[in-house]
Amino acid sequence: MAAQTQTIEVPNDAELMQAQADLWRHSLYYLTSMGLRCAVELGIPTTIHGLGGTATVPDLRAALSLPENKLPFFRRLMRVLVTAGVFAAVDGGETERFRLTPLSRILVDGVVADEHHSQRCFVLGTTSRHYVDAAFALSEWFKKDLASPVPSPFEDLHGARLFDESTPLLDPELDAIVNEGLAAHDNLGIGTLLRECRDLFKGVRSLTDCCGRHGATARAIVKAYPHIKCTVLDLPRLVDQAPRDGVVDYVGGDAFQCTVPPAQAVMLKLVLHHLSDDDCVKILAQCKKAIPSRKEGGKVIVIDILVGPSLGPVMFEAQLMMDMLMMVNTRGRQRDEKDWHDLFMKAGFSDYKIVKKLGARAVFEVYP
Ligand SMILES: C[S@@+](CC[C@H](N)C(=O)[O-])C[C@H]1O[C@@H](n2cnc3c(N)ncnc32)[C@H](O)[C@@H]1O
Incomplete structure (x- = not known):
């Protein structure tokens, strides 16, 4: 055993050079995250939008009131962000201009438009000191013998849970940012869902959006399908802040208890990935009690991330990063198809169907 550890297979020259480059990339990806955060904090996407959709570095420097001697540094930041796909470069050299890409368009703030939900707070929350500190604590957390249900590194380090009444006690600013970021994240793509999954709501006369927050999704569903009677169930403190416009009904309660x-049909949209397997089974079983038999059209609609390599390495990496985000900060996880199958069966359902894959997410119909 000891003799074996004294020898090592050294990579060949080409492998060694590639290994070092890969090591740089993976060790330094946090600088891409922080560069993105910096762009959001400075308001670069919103500024390019305000300047008509493209801008040179001197335009941006002036519009952002940055000191003249920061120009060369700013160019270097923009170069990394272009490589990451945040912005696109048009022309080169002296006339180089930067324009928004789909990624930076969803970071433009202060614009009120149908289906535009600025993801600015998602970036600010996920790159916040509290999240990063929790990730720093990962190796210590792995070594700790913590009793089940195992708290996340975030919870273990900060003594508070995310998206919970304890978050504002930890830091009210973080609470506001993560809640705004979560709402923006969850609202992105409602229109896509309605356009791409027309059959999902066909024949549905009544729908409960379980854990449906302030009812943004439910209101969009009723707008597209006015015959559907929609009810939103969420915690009383959330429901109390919901707009009472008569479009949907609201019920305040704890979905585990009430x-x-x-x-x-009952819908669970982007709810289960925040929860442990045990809690998912409990909440799914509660939803099953609320629907009629399959023959009578009863179903639970689950919209959530479906982990799998079928959509290519970039989408797969995004899903795995979202799984790490859940592991470090919540008790939830992202699930592959077998995980989803097992949850549905454990909760007492007889069958399910993947209706559609929408990017990293999938829409499931789950039958009693
Ligand atoms: C990730 S958000 C999903 C919101 C919504 N489904 C959407 O897609 O916009 C989770 C929601 O679950 C709610 N929630 C958490 N625990 C709950 C519980 N025990 N009973 C009811 N709602 C709960 C939260 O208040 C929050 O609005």
Whole structure:
């Protein structure tokens, strides 16, 4: 054993050079994250948008009121962000201009437009000191013998849970940012869902959006399908802040304890990835009680990330990063198809179907 550890297979020359470059990339990816955070804090996407959609570095420097001697540094930041796909470079040299890409368009702030949900707070939350500190604590957390249910590194380090009444006690500013970021994250793509999954709501007369927050998704569903009677169930403190416009009904309650308002279909959109397997089974079982038999059109609609390499390495990496985000900060996780199958069966459902894959997410119909 000892003799073996004294020898090592040394990579060949080409492998060694590539290994070093890969080591740089993986050790330094946090600088891409922080560069993105810097762009959001400075308001670069919003400024390019305000300047008509493209801008040179001197335009941006002037609009952002940055000191003249920061120009060369700013160019270097923009070069990394172009490589990461945050911005696109048009022309080169002296006339180089930068324009928004789809990624930076969803970071433009202060614009009120249908289906535009600025993801600015998602970036600020996920790159916040509290999140980064929790990630720093990962190796210590692995070594600790923590009793089940195992708290996340975030919870273990900060003594507070995210998206919970304890978050504002930890830091009210973080609480505001993560809640705004979560809402923006969850609202992105509602229009896509309605356009791409028309059959999902066909024949549905009543729907309960379980853990549906302030009802943004439910209101969009009713707008597209006015015949659907929609009820949103969420915690009383959330429901109390919801707009009472008569479009949807609201019920305040704890989905683990209360009766989920009965409906032909119950929806769980981007809820389960925040929860442990045990909690998912509990909440799914509660939803099952609220729907009629499959023959009568009863179903639970689950919209969540479906981990798998089928959409290519970039989408797969994004899903795995989102899984790490859940592991470090919540008790939830992202799931592959077998994980979803097992949850549905454990909760007492008989069958399920993947209706559609929408980017990293999938839409499931789950039958009683
Ligand atoms: C990630 S958000 C999803 C929101 C919504 N489904 C959407 O897509 O916009 C999770 C929601 O679950 C709610 N929630 C958490 N625990 C709950 C519980 N025990 N009972 C009811 N709602 C709960 C939260 O208040 C929050 O609005």
